[in-house]
Amino acid sequence: MNNIIDKLVIFSLCMVFYLHYCAGLFIVPILIVIIISGLMSYFEDQLFKIISLAIFILISFIYPFYIFFVPLICYDFVLFKIKWLWTLLLFPVAVNFLQNAFLINGFIICTTAVAFILKYRTVYIKNLKTKTILLRDDSKELSIMLEIKNKELMDKQDYEINIATLNERNRIARDIHDNVGHMLSSSILQIGAMLATINDEKIKENLRSINLTLSKAMDSIRKSVHDLHEQSIDLKNEITALVNNFTFCNIELQYDIQSNPDKKLKYCFIAVIKEALSNIIKHSNATHVSVTLREHPALYQLIIQDNGTKVNRMDNEGIGLKNIEDRVCAFKGNFNINKSGGFKIFISIPKA
Numbered sequence: 291m292n293n294i295i296d297k298l299v300i301f302s303l304c305m306v307f308y309l310h311y312c313a314g315l316f317i318v319p320i321l322i323v324i325i326i327s328g329l330m331s332y333f334e335d336q337l338f339k340i341i342s343l344a345i346f347i348l349i350s351f352i353y354p355f356y357i358f359f360v361p362l363i364c365y366d367f368v369l370f371k372i373k374w375l376w377t378l379l380l381f382p383v384a385v386n387f388l389q390n391a392f393l394i395n396g397f398i399i400c401t402t403a404v405a406f407i408l409k410y411r412t413v414y415i416k417n418l419k420t421k422t423i424l425l426r427d428d429s430k431e432l433s434i435m436l437e438i439k440n441k442e443l444m445d446k447q448d449y450e451i452n453i454a455t456l457n458e459r460n461r462i463a464r465d466i467h468d469n470v471g472h473m474l475s476s477s478i479l480q481i482g483a484m485l486a487t488i489n490d491e492k493i494k495e496n497l498r499s500i501n502l503t504l505s506k507a508m509d510s511i512r513k514s515v516h517d518l519h520e521q522s523i524d525l526k527n528e529i530t531a532l533v534n535n536f537t538f539c540n541i542e543l544q545y546d547i548q549s550n551p552d553k554k555l556k557y558c559f560i561a562v563i564k565e566a567l568s569n570i571i572k573h574s575n576a577t578h579v580s581v582t583l584r585e586h587p588a589l590y591q592l593i594i595q596d597n598g599t600k601v602n603r604m605d606n607e608g609i610g611l612k613n614i615e616d617r618v619c620a621f622k623g624n625f626n627i628n629k630s631g632g633f634k635i636f637i638s639i640p641k642a
Contacts, residue, residue, distance in 0.1 A: 292415060293331060296408040300362045301327075303401050308358040316355070323359040330366045339366065343378065350382035357382050358394075361401035368409040474508045525556045532563055533581060538571045539596075540578045547585040552642065558617050559583065559592060566594040566635055569610045574598030574633065590639045597632040611635075 305320070326342050333339070346363050350356040360379045367375050481501045485494055526545050533543045551559075563581060570576055576596035584591045611627070614635070618625040623639035 292412040296405075296412055297327060297331070297362060297365060299408065300365055300401065300405050301359075303397075303404070304359050304362055308355065319353065319356055319359075322349070323356070323362060327362055327366070330363075336371060339370070340372075340375070343367065343375070347378055347382060350379075354382070357398060360398055361405045364402050365405040365409055368406050471508070471511055474504055474511065478504050478508065523553065523556050525551065525559060528556070528560050529563060529581070529583065532560070532567065536567050536579070538567075538579075539576055542578070542580045544580070544582040544584070547583060547590070549585060551590065555590070555621060555639065558621060558639075559590075562592065562614050562617060562635075562637065563594065565610050565614055570596055570598065570633075573600060575600050576632065588641055590641065592637040592639075593634065595632060595634040599632070 301324075308320075323346075326346055330339050330342050343363065346356070350360070360382070364379050367379070478501060481497050481504065485497050485501070488494055488497070525547065529545065530543065533541055567579070570579060574596055576598035579594070579596045582591070582593040582595075614637075615625045618637050618639065621639045623637060626636040628634040628636060
């Protein structure tokens with residue numbers, strides 16, 4: 291757009307002197323100059339511009355009044371790939387330099403200088419806009435990347451906090467079990483021994499009451515330890531450990547669960563994967579296994595697939611597969627086996 295405005299300014303200046311110094315009004319030269327300048331702005335081909343320049347110079351030698359439009363044509367060659375090519379436009383001016391009035395020569399030189407200034411200004415603005423756009427795009431891309439990295443760091447931090455919390459729960463459960471639990475067990479045994487040796491019924495009654503209280507405390511501690519242990523199970527870590535310990539063949543894990551499933555469901559997934567991998571070791575000649583665990587809005591999906599080709603794998607009435615099916619049915623899930631291209635177990639369990 292800036293190029294068109296610059297050319298309109300230069301063309302207006304050229305028209306003023308052309309109409310003033312030409313004896314008659316020649317429309318054809320104006321149209322030819324407009325066509326040549328317009329085509330050079332439209333076509334970026336280097337050869338086309340050189341041919342157009344040659345045609346204009348030739349016409350200027352034949353019809354000297356074309357030199358009034360030298361600045362307009364010069365505008366397209368100021369920053370041309372072939373440097374100093376624009377100087378060829380000065381030859382028609384030089385040939386008619388002595389015949390032209392001083393004012394005409396001065397006008398052509400000054401207007402050509404204006405064309406240079408306008409061209410450099412337009413190119414500078416264009417480059418500045420390009421750099422601004424690139425800088426804006428780079429800044430936006432960097433901002434997006436920083437947001438992604440920040441989210442990854444936050445997710446990693448949340449995961450590490452969760453792992454630390456689970457480990458702390460495990461530690462507390464172990465400490466309660468090893469210390470308080472053992473002391474309560476020892477106290478219960480000691481009271482039992484005292485009940486066997488003491489004959490006083492009143493003391494026995496008190497000891498039985500204490501024994502009952504300690505037994506209730508022991509049951510409460512056992513329940514608390516059990517609950518802490520179950521809550522501290524990290525499904526991803528447990529499955530990752532199963533996969534890492536599987537050395538029968540190459541194995542791939544895809545884990546995509548963001549929520550925290552129920553503890554019973556965690557045990558189900560762990561048991562199913564353990565049973566499936568055990569069956570692969572016992573009955574398959576597979577060279578690759580894939581374990582995929584995904585979470586959907588309404589269900590959990592578990593897919594265990596291998597490329598084994600043994601015939602005895604086709605019998606799906608084995609105890610291991612039956613156990614898997616029973617576990618899945620307990621959660622009202624679907625259990626399917628696909629035998630094409632290997633052996634595939636497909637399980638889907640609806641969310642509670």
